[in-house]
Structure formats: structure tokens, C-alpha cells
Amino acid sequence: MSEEKFIREQLVKPLEGGEAFMPLTEMLKKISFEDINTRPDNLPYSLYELFFHIVFTQKDIVKFTCSDDYTEPKWPDYYWPKEKICRNEEEWETLNAEYLTDRERIKTFLLNKENKLTKPVKNGKDEQTLLREVTLLIEHTAYHTGQMLILMRLLNLH
Numbered sequence: 001m002s003e004e005k006f007i008r009e010q011l012v013k014p015l016e017g018g019e020a021f022m023p024l025t026e027m028l029k030k031i032s033f034e035d036i037n038t039r040p041d042n043l044p045y046s047l048y049e050l051f052f053h054i055v056f057t058q059k060d061i062v063k064f065t066c067s068d069d070y071t072e073p074k075w076p077d078y079y080w081p082k083e084k085i086c087r088n089e090e091e092w093e094t095l096n097a098e099y100l101t102d103r104e105r106i107k108t109f110l111l112n113k114e115n116k117l118t119k120p121v122k123n124g125k126d127e128q129t130l131l132r133e134v135t136l137l138i139e140h141t142a143y144h145t146g147q148m149l150i151l152m153r154l155l156n157l158h
Helices: 005-018 024-029 047-066 091-109 130-154
Strands: none
Touching: 005 091, 005 130, 024 047, 024 091, 024 130, 047 091, 091 130
């Protein structure tokens, strides 16, 4: 196996949940719809709000990295839900599906050796390479996954 292929495969692992933290997909299995809108005392967000933020940010990074028609969303307005509650289970399931779809899209893009790790991505400048964007996505998701785990503990969902 080439060194570059090895690096690409190693980057896929934390995209899927890593080896040092609980995969987000496993966490989502433990969260019921009845619990997603609860904000524990003195915390400014719910599981729904954090997961929405993860999904939207991932979608933005994927579009920035892979699409020809990228438009930068306004920060922070679009990165957090306008409505602070998820209205129904269908909306929640759609959000879950979007997360998985976009994660697969970036994994496929990353594993394609035609997409160079150290060259600027389609909408990027010199330092905005595929390697940087995937690393940014991993860091962002891991950070907020940790917050979700704390909320789950506070809600006795662990």
C-alpha cells in the first residue's frame, strides 16, 4: 500500500468516529426523539441544536471541498438552527440522513486519489487543501460530539 493511500485510509477512521471517541452514529442510537430538544440547566443548547450545527458545518465543508457551485453561508446565522426545537421525528431523521450522506460524500472524495491531499480544494486558497479541510471536519465533529456526550450524561442517556 502506498503511503498516500495509507494516509487517506487513516483519515477516514476519525471521519467515521475515530478510535479515541464514541462514533456519533452510536450516540445517535441512544438518543430518543423525546430527549433531543431538552436543554439541561444552565446550558445554551440541546442535543438537537448541537447535532444541527455538526450537520450544517459538515455540509458546508463538503460543499466547499467538493462542489463547483459553493456559496459561503453567513456565519453564524446559518450554522445554528433558527428554530431551537426539532418539530417532529421526520425532521430529525432527515437531519440524521443528511449527516450520513455528506459524510459518505467526503469519504469518497478523500479516497479518490485524483483529489490531491496537498493541493487547494475547488473553492480554496493555497492553505485550504483537502488534508486541511478533512482535518478541520474531524476536529469540529469531535469537539461537538464531546459536548453531546456531556449532554447525554446530564440527561442520563449514556
